[in-house]
Amino acid sequence: MWNLLRRLSCDCNCPWLVAGDFNEIMYSFEKSGGLPRDSKRMEVFRDTLKSGVANVEWLTLFPTGIVQHLPYSSSDHYPLLANTDSNRSYSGDQRFHFEAWWTLEDSFEGALKDIWESSSELLVDKLKTVLIGLKKWAKELKCNKGEQKRRLTK
Template sequence: MGSVQHLPYSVSNHCPLLVNKESNRSSLRDQRFYFEAWWTLDDSFEGTLTDIWESSSAPLVEKLKIVQIGLKKWARDLKFNKGDKKRRLTKELEILLMDDMDEETLKIHLNIEIDKDEVYWEQRARTNWL
């Protein structure tokens, strides 16, 4: 999908058109804020949200923008470390299984990380709209 822009004219009574066949939608989409359902599964979400909200006494609209920026940064950091955390938990589970120790807590944490991935991809696939 492209765009059509009407250019200014001075000599003719016809307006020249600039047709751009490249889409500008991707840049707009990157700027939009989307709440991610998997965020709520992370232990640090509620505290982070509270800290961001209480850090500003700006008017509501500005405060919401601050929350948006803060959550985007928090989620980016979380995503960056997500693979490492899952690998570490998996390795710890393997060690515990070898030692035949109580691994229920570790299983729960690993399952939460797996659930976060599933919720993330479910939201991307939009399977629930049917």
């Protein structure tokens, strides 16, 4: 894969960006336990990242572009957002955790669809709208269920 990235960085003059979980470490301190990682392999990874994440054409096309780590839920991998306009960066004020129980609720799919379709903003802002909307939906649902539980218990 590293050879392919190196070749791509040399041979391709169209804009490109490579981002993702390469399942590799750059420095020894990033790893705990197990067999030690080969230092040459880490050096190759660092060199590839320096010259291979985005080429000059991509950086010229998106001079304020950045790759951001978004909050994650149950995985140990962060979702990435390639933001071509860093003036509109995603700032996760709080960590958003998707709750599995939401999918068991009959109203979830409709609520999510309504929230998503209520916004015609750029993706980053649309994701913020979904985050806020799902939190509000879940809070209302919990309040309603709590009230129903109190009535039934009484």
